[in-house]
Amino acid sequence: MKRIWIYQADRILSVEEGEQISVELAAFAEQWKVHGKPLSASAELRDHLFIILKVDEDVAAASGCSVDSSVRFLKGIEEKYGVQLFDRMQFAYKSTNGVAVVNRSGFERLLAAGEIDDNTLVFDNTITYEHQLDNAWVVPFKESWHKRLFA
Template sequence: MKRVWIYQSNRFLKTEEITRIEEILQEFVSQWTAHGSQLAGSFVIRYDLFLMLMVDEEQAMVTGCSIDKSVHLLKKIEQELGITLFDRMQVAYKTADDEELRIASRDEFAALVKGGDVNNDTIVFNNMLTTVDEVAEKWEVPLKDSWHARVFL
């Protein structure tokens, strides 16, 4: 099974920031271990907004310490680039008309739902997923099919 951790930036990343993050993460995953065993780690940056860190647990299982190492690294990335990756109060969604990706605070998103600018069919991003297989089918979903529906509808 491939585990995944999805981190959403509080703003869209610039090209040079993505390059820097890729450099940092490439070095990290090449040396990422759990109890002395090399982890089969990888990463991807999607939409200039989402950072996905993955581990193939068929090679070696992640541990609390190895997860802590990744969190520590991401906090260093936050500091270096002046971004936030751990703010779960930001909602990413695609606009209905032009499929443009946008970010809103929970309060702003609730107001968009109430005002009708966001509806059941608005595509939202479920960053709570834990496996790569889930990401393929359940990451970008209509609001009505996500956990967001319980909170905002």
């Protein structure tokens, strides 16, 4: 089973940034190790917003040290590209123009204005396994943890 970690940027990355980050992600996944042994890992950028790290736990599970190395790597991405990846109060949703991201107060304003409603699709970046990407990552606002936060 593949364990995943999803990190969401606080802004949509440019095409150029996305290309560069994708190269860096592939290089990181290639060398990512647990206790000196390679992990069966991959990494990708989706929608110029989400970094998804994956580890096949049937081969070897990531441990504290390997997770720490991924955090250090991602902190480097933040610094290099002037982006925040660890702010969990940034919310991504599907708008008429595609995927959008907004901070908590912006999300509240959009709710109050009716631009986001119970049927708006939001991204749940707390999922932990790859199979959840298909059925639990993008869910209607009314079925998300976001709803409890804004109730």
